[in-house]
Amino acid sequence: MTDEHQHPTRMAYCSYCGGPRWSYILGQSSQRAEEDDSEVWFQEDRFIMQCRGCLTQSFLLKESNSELFDTEHFDGEEHEHLIKRETSFPAVAKRRKPEWFCAFAFELQMDDLENALLELYSAYEADLRILTGIAMRMCFDIAAQTLGVDADVRFVEKIAALEKDGHITPADRERIDTLVNAGNASTHRGFKPNSDDLRNLMNVLEAFIYDSIIAPHRKKKMDAEMKKMAPHVAKKPGDGVRK
Numbered sequence: 001m002t003d004e005h006q007h008p009t010r011m012a013y014c015s016y017c018g019g020p021r022w023s024y025i026l027g028q029s030s031q032r033a034e035e036d037d038s039e040v041w042f043q044e045d046r047f048i049m050q051c052r053g054c055l056t057q058s059f060l061l062k063e064s065n066s067e068l069f070d071t072e073h074f075d076g077e078e079h080e081h082l083i084k085r086e087t088s089f090p091a092v093a094k095r096r097k098p099e100w101f102c103a104f105a106f107e108l109q110m111d112d113l114e115n116a117l118l119e120l121y122s123a124y125e126a127d128l129r130i131l132t133g134i135a136m137r138m139c140f141d142i143a144a145q146t147l148g149v150d151a152d153v154r155f156v157e158k159i160a161a162l163e164k165d166g167h168i169t170p171a172d173r174e175r176i177d178t179l180v181n182a183g184n185a186s187t188h189r190g191f192k193p194n195s196d197d198l199r200n201l202m203n204v205l206e207a208f209i210y211d212s213i214i215a216p217h218r219k220k221k222m223d224a225e226m227k228k229m230a231p232h233v234a235k236k237p238g239d240g241v242r243k
């Protein structure tokens with residue numbers, strides 16, 4: 001398939017859009033090797049891709065060889081088919097950053113929290129589970145400091161201060177206790193959460209950051225906009241009287 005720009009296209013994963021997208025093939029090369037006196041062969045196909053929507057570029061590697069195949073049985077017969085492994089860089093994201101992530105850099109100037117979260121997402125993507133557990137606790141700690149909590153007190157006191165100051169509810173507190181305990185266990189005892197645990201803990205951390213930092217920030221912006229609009233829509237004498 002070729003589009004109006006004369007680049008062939010195919011579906012490829014776009015790390016920015018977060019899913020498969022029609023993409024230009026900007027360049028490609030293939031390499032095949034065969035062993036002498038046998039039927040064993042290896043092949044690599046490499047592609048430089050560009051998403052047609054957001055124009056993000058990526059690299060795609062497809063690998064296959066004569067020894068890598070699956071066997072299926074149907075119609076009373078054995079059928080073999082080759083397996084093609086696909087690897088892309090940037091990697092297929094296991095978890096998209098939340099849509100509010102860019103607010104740290106562009107609206108909130110919270111560089112420390114943004115940098116810590118970037119390291120956390122990298123550890124999560126690389127399936128470094130112990131480091132992910134440690135990084136989640138670190139991100140919670142930095143977010144709490146951003147909200148004015150003393151950096152030098154124990155975690156239990158930090159969580160109590162967040163509740164006292166109205167940043168979290170008693171129900172939030174139980175979830176955050178578990179998040180911090182998991183981070184403690186990874187830090188001190190090498191606790192390695194499984195993938196379900198990690199996903200749930202990430203949900204708790206993101207919900208805490210959204211509820212305590214992002215939502216109040218957005219409400220403040222909305223209030224400022226409404227204040228500008230209020231004089232134009234204020235009730236005037238005669239409003240509501242049928243003419």
Ligand SMILES: [Zn+2]
Pocket residue numbers: 014015016017018021051052053054055056
């Ligand atoms: Zn894209």
